[in-house]
Amino acid sequence: MSSQEQTEALIGFKIEAPAEVSVQRGLCVHIPCKFTVSPGFTLTRDVIGIWYKGYNGFANKKIVAASTDSSQFRDTTNGRFIFNGKVSAGDCSFSISDAQPGDAAQYQLRIENKNTLKFAYVRFQPNVYVTDLKEPDISPTEGLIAGEEVTLTCTAPTNCPGLSPTFTWEGSVNTERTQSHTLRHQDGNFSYWSNITFTPSPRDHNSPLSCTVTYKHGSAEKSITLNVEYLNKPDIFPIKKLIAGEQVTLTCTIFGNCMETSPTITWAGNINITNVGNYQLLQPSDNATYVSHVTFTPSQTAHNTSLTCTVTCKGTSTNHSTILDVEYLKEPDISPTKYLIAGEEVTLTCTAPTNCPGLSPTFTWEGSVNTERTQMYELPQQHGNVIYRSNITFTPSPRDHHSPLSCTVTYKHGSTEKSITLNVECKSFILHVFSTHKTNCLLFISAPSTI
Structure with a gap:
């Protein structure tokens, strides 16, 4: 003025x-x-x-x-x-x-x-x-956090003495805890205001809250939309059996409102994390689904240990844990397992028990036979999968009969082994003289011929 x-x-x-x-x-x-x-x-x-x-x-x-x-x-x-x-x-x-x-x-x-x-x-x-009457003022309008008590103030737009207006609060929150105040200043003017104290919940987000100031000859109302910061409990999926040494990706999702920013999502557990990816999916009414993917290769020692996803929004955190169910690595497969012929070269194949891309396991053959002639190769499949195999070529001898031959497949975080017992045959032949000499071959014996 x-x-x-x-x-x-x-x-x-x-x-x-x-x-x-x-x-x-x-x-x-x-x-x-x-x-x-x-x-x-x-x-x-x-x-x-x-x-x-x-x-x-x-x-x-x-x-x-x-x-x-x-x-x-x-x-x-x-x-x-x-x-x-x-x-x-x-x-x-x-x-x-x-x-x-x-x-x-x-x-x-x-x-x-x-x-x-x-x-x-x-x-x-x-x-x-x-x-016309001005709207009252409601403050603060930010910083509401679900589960944390807050006090808002409705201030009448006047400093006239002797008014004593009444204040009425309406909304989805609890409006029972209100208190009106009057303050006389040194210059003779007055301030009138009302406080409301409540604890917002996630369902109060985007709900209206109004304050009506009623004077002798009229009233004025101010309505605000509550912006409640909240995070629901996160969820981890899929919940399934994990295979030791086999890479897997788990997802943590949480629905909420983090007040115009993205929350921090972290993972913790007895795992060696390969990659973490975070993003959000916007929903109507300022809500969002926050998503985090974690990729890791579980080891056998991770079985029955906890994996936790923690979501933090402006100092407020919530988390969810799951117990990892890790199976031992499946045995590789060795084929063929039929009878081998002493003196005849043979090739056996060891197939890894997983087809995840990017693993490149190592194969180790052990046994009494010559294990120097081995070859590892990969067979690409549909959908990006890969079959991992190793061949071993050797010539069995009679002394290799009933001896073990093992193939060990080693990944970054574990290994698995398959062992077979070799069954070695000799070539079929006829002995004209009965012999009691024991060999490791299957003997086909006939009686001596008459003269």
Whole structure:
């Protein structure tokens, strides 16, 4: 509210007051005003000040306020207009309380000092506007966290004394814990506010909360949409048996609202993490599904250990754990396992028990046979899978019969082994002389021929 000084036609007569003043319907306003008179006049204790409404000439003027030194004017506003200033000191301030639409007008000041001075300041007339009630203010509107108690404040948009408005809170949250306050300031103005204390839940996110301030002749309401930061309990999937040494990807998902930022998602457990990927899927109403993938190759020692996904949003954390069910690596397969013929070269194949891409396991053959001629190879399959195999080529001898031959497949985090017992045959032949010499071959014996 800025004041404006206006000089009248007569030298020395000046008035300083705001050109325009706004007041809310039913509330109050103070209009500061100062004036001077010509040096030829003196403001005595008997001087009075009069404010007229809508003055358009000397006739039909309506007095709305007069200084306390004047009791000769009828009160036309039921005490709503008060001349506050000390006229003898050049103060022409006045105030309006419980403003009504009909109070919107221009107002003119007149000074009278018995028979020595009668002067109306016609060149400058403050203009009063009566507006609708302003909304109250609700604060804070951010920083609500599900499960944490919070207090919001509704402040009435007025500092008028003697109002004592009532406050009403409405919303999905618990509105029973409210308290209204009134504070008188040193300058005589007042502050009115109400506090509401509640604990928001995830279901309160995007729900309305309103505060209505009711005065004697009207009310004003402010409604806000609660923005509740929350994180539901995360979930880890798929829950399945894991194979030691076989790479796997698990997913952690969580639904919530992390207040215009992405949460931090971390994994912890007895695993050697290969890769972690985080992203979010936006949902209606500012909600989101936050997703994290973890890729690792479990070892046999990870069986029955805990794997935990922790989600942190602005200092608030929630987590979920799952117990890893890790199976030992399946044995590789060795083929063929039929009878071998002593002295005839043979090739056996060891097939790894997994077809995950990018593993490249190592194969180790051990046995009494010659294990130097081995070859490892990969067979690409559909959908990116790969078959891993190793061939061993050797020539068995009779002494290799019933001896073990093993193939060990070693991955980054574990190994698995398959062992077979060799069954070696000799070639079929006929002995003409019965022999009791024991060999490791299957003998086909016939009786000696007669002469």
